[in-house]
Amino acid sequence: MKHLSLAVASLVMLTGAAGAWAASGGSKINWQSESVTVPGPGSFFKGPNVEIINSNCLMCHSAGFVERQPTMSLASWTVEVTKMQKAFGAPIASADIPTIAQALFSQQAK
Numbered sequence: 170m171k172h173l174s175l176a177v178a179s180l181v182m183l184t185g186a187a188g189a190w191a192a193s194g195g196s197k198i199n200w201q202s203e204s205v206t207v208p209g210p211g212s213f214f215k216g217p218n219v220e221i222i223n224s225n226c227l228m229c230h231s232a233g234f235v236e237r238q239p240t241m242s243l244a245s246w247t248v249e250v251t252k253m254q255k256a257f258g259a260p261i262a263s264a265d266i267p268t269i270a271q272a273l274f275s276q277q278a279k
């Protein structure tokens with residue numbers, strides 16, 4: 170008898186859930202088309218000696234994102250690049266960090 174009342178209770182719960190599911194529109198998914206604008210050529214660093222920063226910095230964010238940061242010293246750029254490598258996992262060779270920091274420092278002088 171105990172089993173039967175449990176079964177009835179479960180059935181009532183299931184029916185209730187199904188009712189709520191049906192009331193919320195059932196399984197209908199409202200697919201819509203969206204358009205996105207992918208970054209264009211403006212997302213790259215321009216100027217001399219930018220290959221090293223284009224190849225090390227743009228897999229996660231645009232050049233514009235980096236260029237909009239406040240002006241920093243060479244030492245701060247070195248810290249920043251090291252942070253990208255250590256904290257965010259950027260695959261930057263440690264030996265390249267001084268060259269990259271110098272390129273970034275020179276970029277902001279423009």
Ligand code: HEC
Pocket residue numbers: 222225226227228229230234235238249250252253257258259260261269273
């Ligand atoms: C593996 C991905 C990755 C790569 C590669 C990478 N970054 Fe970042 N960067 C991040 C993430 C994640 C953030 C934090 C974004 C946020 O806070 O919204 C960030 C933020 C920044 C910021 C904003 C200030 C800060 O410290 O949060 C600067 C400047 C920056 N990156 C510069 C660079 C430069 C320069 C390079 C190339 C040497 C580089 N990043 C390469 C992932 C990366």
